[in-house]
Amino acid sequence: MxxxxxxxxxxxxxxxxxxxxxxxxxxxxxxxxxxxxxxxxxxxxxxxxxxxxxxxxxxxxxxxxxxxxxxxxxxxxxxxxxxxxxxxxxxxxxxxxxxxxxxxxxxxxxxxxxxxxxxxxxxxxxxxxxxxxxxxxxxxxxxxxxxxxxxxSHGRVLLSVAAVAADEIVAALRGVRGCLRCTWAGSLRRFRETVGDVDVLAAAADGGPLMDAFTRLPMVADVLAKGSTKSSVRLRNDLQVDLRVVPLASWGAALQYFTGSKQHNVRVREIAVRAGFKLSEYGLFRVEDGSLVASETEEEVYERLGLQWVPPPLREDRGEVEAARAGSLPALVTEADIRGDLHTHTDLTDGVTPLADMVAAARRRGYEYYAVTDHAKDMPMQRMTDDKVLAQRREVRELEAAGGPVLLHGSELNIGPDGELDWPDEFLAGFDLCVASVHSHFAQPAGDLTRRLVRACENPYVTILGHPSTRLIGKRPPLDADFDAVFAAAARTGTALEINSFPDRLDLSDELILRAKRHGVRFAIDTDAHATVHLDHLRYGIGTAQRGWLTADDVVNTWPIDRLRAFIAAKRTVAAGRR
DNA sequence: GCCGTTTTCGGCCCGACTGTTTTCAGTCG
Missing domain, CATH: 1.10.150.110 (DNA polymerase beta, N-terminal domain-like)
Known part of the structure; x- marks a missing residue:
């Protein structure tokens, strides 16, 4: 529940x-x-x-x-x-x-x-x-x-809203007698940032009991359609969910079909046709005699078409079909690769959880390191002071001495209208790392915004540019900056770009990640957690990074602590030398 | 309505921007 x-x-x-x-x-x-x-x-x-x-x-x-x-x-x-x-x-x-x-x-x-x-x-x-x-x-x-x-944004909900509902539905259906397999497919499985409706797929010999259980779930408000292989409901939160039940033998083909995207599937079917096959949700068939070639697993279907299995987040017809044919799909970063979170808050500023509890949660997640980055003093509502942040640093050091992950004491700095930061370099040097983010003056002319972000990257103590586009999904558009210029500056200065995992941010977006990666930038997948439960948002950031084709090596918080520290130190040394 | 190494009552997150005003209300972070 x-x-x-x-x-x-x-x-x-x-x-x-x-x-x-x-x-x-x-x-x-x-x-x-x-x-x-x-x-x-x-x-x-x-x-x-x-x-x-x-x-x-x-x-x-x-x-x-x-x-x-x-x-x-x-x-x-x-x-x-x-x-x-x-x-x-x-x-x-x-x-x-x-x-x-x-x-x-x-x-x-x-x-x-x-x-x-x-x-x-x-x-x-x-x-x-x-x-x-x-x-x-x-x-x-x-x-x-x-x-x-x-x-x-009408009719679409945030990925997290869909994921929470889908998790609960799938868990419930897996317990139904006769259910052989159940999972979610569609845009949710591809980790799109918003989801129009949730597609749930199940395998069973008889769909009846699954359909009964599905349409009677407590969160269901309306049953829109109910049959033996397909039913649709609307949840109390207005989200539409479709359940399709297929025979176990068709599982792979059906999962491939219902995961999409449409464009990806069109490309894959074209390949099938050229090879003398027909691909449907029931399987891959030879055209000449209608015989079944593959259908039980997705891997089999792709393999018989001469393709590597394509991870769902890549299935957008953005070059993955060609790469799968060439055998050159990237080994995508996964949640298991993440060794620590580099952007988190406590109740010292606008978080709701005390430092010790956040650190305990990080320890439970098995993190090797963990950064505490409360807001800095230029955000007046946070009432941060030099004394408070230094007192927090002492507390962080004491907690670290008590065991658990390596603790990095940092701050989320505010990038002012001219690219200025909260504290002078001498003070910033006392932090283990700093995230720097835009929190106001979103409507500046493009040139000013670009200069502002570039200037932040050029500060030797800024390790990570936080939620770089500053968009809020469905509420606020991305900054109107020249992001290619910003990404070039990040690459040149050794500044990591954040992939903020908060469900209404997912910032950088998949498309901006793809652009940034071309500049040779490094990334940090952070949660920006303001409470321990937010640490679990990591999966949305991982999904977004996967949609941006990132490997573990692209992401600095998959690195061992020594390599991460060297990355931070290198920027400070090089940038300081240039000044 | 909550909370307390300044308080069991009297404070409570503060400053800037925008658009409307002619001195300020509303909204945002």
């Missing part, structure tokens, strides 16, 4: 949103928001602890613990229901539009009766906003643009 934490956190967040929209006390709203984050980041399942246990979670006091308990017992929270009744559902929806917050959403509702994004668009197009305080022409334009951004 999935943890209850995410459902609880979503409710607490909704309550916080409702409080702001209804003009409730702002501090109260913020408290609920903070509690939502803490619950989401809490390592244990909140359903497994009693009221006292709930109160141990930071930010959760008597009142919130009571509300969580109420939800766990009854499935709802009365206080939330009461506020929901006062605010039409579409009003919270409005807040998903970038640049539109709670105040303006409430104002649009109160003054214009707008209760949905569609109605808002109509109102703007009809010019109904003009004359309303705070809504000038520019604001209307920005809102329309925000709606566009939102709708471009």
């Amino acid at each position: 999935a943890r209850s934490n995410d459902a609880v956190a979503a409710l607490l967040q909704e309550y916080a949103d409702l409080l702001t929209v209804t003009g409730g006390e702002q501090f109260k709203s913020r408290v609920y928001e903070k509690a939502a984050r803490a619950v989401a980041g809490h390592p244990g399942d909140v359903a497994a602890v009693d009221a006292d246990g709930l109160r141990q979670i930071p930010g959760v006091g008597a009142s919130i613990a009571e509300k969580i308990a109420e939800y766990l017992h009854t499935g709802h929270i009365e206080a939330v229901d009461t506020l929901r009744a006062r605010v039409p559902g579409g009003v919270l929806e409005l807040m998903r539009i970038p640049t539109l917050g709670p105040k303006r959403a409430a104002q649009l509702h109160e003054e214009l009766g707008v209760v949905s994004i569609d109605e808002l668009r109509d109102a703007i197009v009809a010019g109904k906003l003009s004359g309303h305080r705070g809504f000038g022409a520019r604001t209307a334009e920005n809102i329309l643009h925000g709606i566009e951004v939102l709708e471009r």
